[in-house]
Amino acid sequence: MKVLVVHNRYRSEQPSGENNVVDQEVALLADAGHEVGVFERRSDDIAAMSLLEKATVPLRVPWNPAVRTELTARLRAERPDVVHIHNTFPLLSPSVLAACADVGVPAVATLHNYTMVCPPGTLYRDGHLCTSCVGTAPVPAVRHGCYRDSRLATVPMAVNLAVNRRRWWSGIARFFCISAAQRDFLVRAGMPVSRMLVKHNFVADPGIGRTGPGEHMLFLGRITAEKGIRLLMAAWERCGLEIPLVIAGTGPMQDEVARWAGSRDDVRYVGLQSKAECRELLARSVAVVAPSTWLEAFGLVVVEAMAAGVPAIAPAHGAFPELVEDGVTGLLHHPNDPASLADCLRRVVDGNDSMGTAARRRYERDFTPSTGLTRLLAGYESAISEGAARALRP
Structure with a gap:
């Protein structure tokens, strides 16, 4: 299988379980003999941008036309069987969905958090569970400055959610939820249940385990x-x-x-x-x-x-x-x-x-890599089959 992984890497100064999951899945697929490419941006790169470039980053969070053009060209050149999207914030944007649609390549997405219904993806505010933006316009997130305690910083994320929510829900063939609890919550929030698969994250055997009661x-x-x-x-x-x-x-x-x-x-x-x-x-x-x-x-x-x-x-x-x-x-x-x-x-x-x-x-x-690979490939094959069936419809 030929897979292109799309991911905006989080800053290296803070540990990122999501970055680790992406790296492990890429290695897992490659080790199993699949052809894997990566289309990525790095949040670390923002620090090296000019002041003008930094100022325009929030404007490109909801839509980045340059990314759409670049990814479309790569998809046409490489023709992967499936595109696997992880994080698109802040440098990629949901324009990657349009690129997949332009070329007719089926896309799947791993939902590492709750950004489909909550701008910062946490369902958490002021020390408590918060669902104020679930199923409605994300105005409360801006009012409370839910991202980095800043109303200004929250605006691009809120706009992104409001403008692209339906695009995500219709443009992704399969969503990988990382727990049944997450899937059930998102289905109650209105996401399409037929496209929601549970695929727990896997962990490589550490090669070291506890031999006594612990210290x-x-x-x-x-x-x-x-x-x-x-x-x-x-x-x-x-x-x-x-x-x-x-x-x-x-x-x-x-x-x-x-x-x-x-x-x-x-x-x-x-x-x-x-x-x-x-x-x-x-x-x-x-x-x-x-x-x-x-x-x-x-x-x-x-x-x-x-x-x-x-x-x-x-x-x-x-x-x-x-x-x-x-x-x-x-x-x-x-x-x-x-x-x-x-x-x-x-x-x-x-x-x-x-x-x-x-x-x-x-x-x-x-939770072993072999179990993770089985579930990952099953999701890919399901998305590819659905894409092929759509292509045959008059």
């Missing part, structure tokens, strides 16, 4: 409020465990977390870690804690923990209930409840051996 609790991810870091801090102060808590990652709250960790003997903040260091931290964990306060569309760190034979503690909302079988592969706590999270932290110490074994079995069944 520490681990939080691994972006240091932000929506990832539940303050909830974890409040819960940790309640639970009184003898093992340490290790926090790895960077983000807007890293200074606050570093100060808190520096004031305690039972917490270590280790900052941004390499992939190898993350694998080592996971393999030495009693459990991984993912206490997100927003509705995660997936939970990559939970599956990474499964691969290492480590249970996870996560909230009973979003995608987590379909990833974590409560009491079997990990524990689910009441969302936004520090007492419930503290109780799970205490409980996992006693039962983490059996849960870790069960977590590894779940990984081997549902």
